[in-house]
Amino acid sequence: MKPRRYTSRDLAIPAEVLAPKLIGAVLRRTLPDGMVLTGRIVETEAYMGADDRCSHAYNGRRTPRNEAMYGRAGLAYVYFTYGMHHCVNVVCGEEGVAVAVLIRALEPLTGLEAMRRLRGGRKNLRDRDLCSGPGKLCQALAIDRALNAADLTADGPLTLLHGPSTPVLVNAPRIGVGDHEPWSFAPLRWYDPRSGHVSVRSKSEH
DNA sequence: GCACCGATCGCCT
DNA sequence: GGCGATCGGTGCT
Numbered sequence: 001m002k003p004r005r006y007t008s009r010d011l012a013i014p015a016e017v018l019a020p021k022l023i024g025a026v027l028r029r030t031l032p033d034g035m036v037l038t039g040r041i042v043e044t045e046a047y048m049g050a051d052d053r054c055s056h057a058y059n060g061r062r063t064p065r066n067e068a069m070y071g072r073a074g075l076a077y078v079y080f081t082y083g084m085h086h087c088v089n090v091v092c093g094e095e096g097v098a099v100a101v102l103i104r105a106l107e108p109l110t111g112l113e114a115m116r117r118l119r120g121g122r123k124n125l126r127d128r129d130l131c132s133g134p135g136k137l138c139q140a141l142a143i144d145r146a147l148n149a150a151d152l153t154a155d156g157p158l159t160l161l162h163g164p165s166t167p168v169l170v171n172a173p174r175i176g177v178g179d180h181e182p183w184s185f186a187p188l189r190w191y192d193p194r195s196g197h198v199s200v201r202s203k204s205e206h
Numbered sequence: 207g208c209a210c211c212g213a214t215c216g217c218c219t
Numbered sequence: 220g221g222c223g224a225t226c227g228g229t230g231c232t
Contacts, residue, residue, distance in 0.1 A: 045213070054213070056228095065228060082214050083225030089213085102213060135214045176213055199214095 003028075003161040008153050011073035011092045011160075015046035015099040018092045020171070020190045022101055024163035026109065029141040030156070035114055037141050039106030039131050040163060043191040043198045045174045047089070049099045053180035057098030067149075069098035074153040074160075078138070078145055085135030086144050090152060090160060104175070104189070106131035107197040108140070115140035133199040167192040175200055 003026060011018060022044050029037040047055040056066045056079070068077040069091055077089040077100050089100035108115055108130050115130045119140050131137040138144070143158065152160040170193045173185045191198045 047213075056213080061229090063228075079213085080227065081212055083212090083227070085214050087213060104213085133214070139215095174213075178212080 005155070006074065006153055006160040006162065008072055008074040011090060011153070012094065013073075013092060015048055015092055015101050016188060018090070019044040019046040019101045019188065020169055022090065022103070022160075023169055023190055023192050024165050024167045026161040026163050027103065027106060027141070028159045028161055029111075029143065030159075031114070031142060032157075035111060037111035037114055038109040038161075039137065039141070040109055040195075041103055041105075042107050042167075042195040043103075043105035043189070045102040045104060045190075046188040047100050047102060048183075048188070049093075049097055053183040054174060054177035055098070062098070066098065069100050070096055071149060074151060076147055076150045076152050076158055078143060078148040078150075080145060082135075086138040087134040088138055088143050088147070088158075102134060103137065104134045105191070105195075105197055105199045106137045106140075107195050118142055128196050132197050168194060 022041050025041045027039055049057050050060045057069055068075050071091055072095045073092045075091040077091050078086055080086055089102045091100045093099035130140045147158055150158050169190050171187045172189050173187055174189045177184050
């Protein structure tokens with residue numbers, strides 16, 4: 001069955017509505033040599049725009065770095081952080097409003113050997129270590145700032161596809177967002193607790 | 207010009 | 220569980 005691409009219309013909804021919907025969706029990366037890497041999204045976070053103290057667009061901040069967040073729903077917002085990692089977001093909501101969903105973890109589906117090479121080719125790197133974090137998945141899929149503002153709804157290098165299933169979800173506070181109450185504790189993270197590929201799981205799970 | 211620090215990761219204890 | 224790596228973005232002097 002041919003996978004169906006997300007459309008800009010599908011994505012022109014609030015971040016806290018889209019983030020849980022994207023669990024189970026598929027991110028497809030087509031490398032310049034034609035190799036196709038895919039992964040099932042198992043963890044996301046919503047970033048709520050100008051009011052959200054944890055967002056790059058807090059207080060209306062608009063700079064060359066975060067310009068893509070103000071674009072049309074369906075663009076990718078890719079940024080560089082900690083001097084060595086990239087993270088990828090799905091821009092959503094209305095054009096001109098800087099809301100987005102961070103993709104935090106994937107369950108690799110195809111192209112695992114290429115992902116392993118891109119992750120440094122270390123021996124003893126388990127499948128669950130390939131894409132279980134926002135920086136890891138960007139490394140595994142060769143996503144960097146060259147893909148900032150790429151159109152995820154097009155048949156291009158990076159594409160968002162509908163998944164076949166609607167998984168069980170856990171809703172929890174976001175990760176690594178610092179001390180910005182009340183936003184730090186707002187339950188704007190979603191993940192599939194049955195996946196072994198989530199970045200961080202809560203203590204109460206067994 | 208310059209200081210601070212981050213939507214992280216991997217290695218060490 | 221702790222911490223160092225590493226550097227671009229941002230905002231202040």
